Amino acid sequence: MTLEGKNVLITGGTGSFGKAYARHILENYNLNKLVLFSRDEQKHYVQKREFSVWGDKVQLVIGDIRDRDKVFEVCRGMDVVIHSAAMKHMPMAEEHPMEAIKTNVLGSQNLIDACVFHKVKKVVALSTDKAALPINVYGGTKLLLERLFITANAQHGENTSFAVVRYANVFGSKGSVIPLFMKLKDSGELPITHPEMSRFSITMDEGIALIQFAIERSLGGEIIVPIAPSYKVGDVAEAVCPSCEKKIIGPRVAEKMHEVLVSEFEAKQTIKAGHYYLILPELGTKDTDAYIKHYNNARRVALNEYSSGTNADWLSIEDIRRMIAQL
Incomplete structure (x- = not known):
């Protein structure tokens, strides 16, 4: 599906990803309308001024994904919905698990129901590597989001196509370790969970390309996973401040040593298409051959698990330093 002439909704539209993706599609596609939906009124105020160059084509709507009536209202007339609210x-x-459930799980179901009711053509949800073999509340709620979307596609995919993209860490994004280290480097000491702790890494541009791939190519029901390099936390600290003392503080509560993008349980139903792995659904009417045919460059792969700790592709200290300079 192309975005040309379409009505597009982004939930979480004033967040880091929502804002970057909105700017990308406004600059590259002739949309009919773009609706940015979020509950942060301060970000709405700032973003409305920044996006004023596009005039009435952009609408910023204050609302909460938990508010079922508001979600049904904002989905009316949409052709494509990108679900990044979370x-x-x-x-x-971890401290407020029910709040995470209300937003990430119940809010996602609100969106699914609204998209089915209004016959939205394409819906893509953002998930996370923490949904694979989750050990924390956030990962658990994102796993449930994935299952809700896969089930929705099995039940309603003939009219509304649902797909999921499973994100890796966006390099330098708000809340990641890089901004923290940059802030603390003048103190002469950097707190490190463990120097060998690893994470997958993608850039914001690669994240945007991932969403575009899902919109343009997804058949429905699949989880699309980027094939990405890994980095070690110790190498990031060294890249930011070689002279700083590295103080090992240990992992946070419910934090993994290494992340997984495709678990051993999902590997048997995973194919490869270009720069992406596709975890195929076990629910629905389409089999593996149908997905391979749809993605004409796809093939079966011998994959046991796709983990940041056993990845074949790694960012060096110099790679990390160069990427930080480009932020």
């Missing part, structure tokens, strides 16, 4: 601060989710 409670994603891991420690806060």
Whole structure:
């Protein structure tokens, strides 16, 4: 599906991703209308001024994904919906698990119901590597989001196509370790969970390309996973401040040593298309051959698990330093 002439809704539209993706599609597609939906009125105020150059084509709507009536209202007339609204601060989710459930799970179901009711053609949800073998509340709620979307596609995919993209860490994004280290480097000491702790890494541009791939190519029901390099936390600290003392503080509550983008349980139903792995649904009417045919460059892969700790592709200290300079 192309975005040309379409009505597009982004939930969480004033967040880091929502804002970057909105700007990208406004600059590259002739949309009919773009609606940015979020509950942060201060971000709405700032973003409305920044996006004023596009005039009435952009509408900023204050509302909460938990508010079922508001979600039904904002989905009316949409052709494409990108679902990025989430409670994603891991420690806060651990302290307030029900709040994470209300936003990430119940809010997602509100959106699914609204998209089915209004016959939205394409819906893409943002998930996270923490949904694969989750050990924390945030990952658990995102796993449930994935299952809700896969089930929705199995039940309603003939009219509304649902797909999921499973994100890796966006390099230098708000809340990541890089801004923290940059802020603390003048103190002469950087707190490190563990120097060998690893994470997958994608850039914001690669994240945007991932969403575009899902909109343009997804058949429905699949989880699309980027094939990405890993980095070690110790290498990030060294890249930011070689002269700083590295103080090992240990992992946070419910934090993994290494992240997983495709678990061993999902590997058997995973194919590869270009720069992406596609985890195929076990629910629905389409089999593996149908997805391979749809993605004409797809193939089956011998994959046991796709983990940041056993990845074949790594960012060096110099790679990390160069990427930080480009932020």
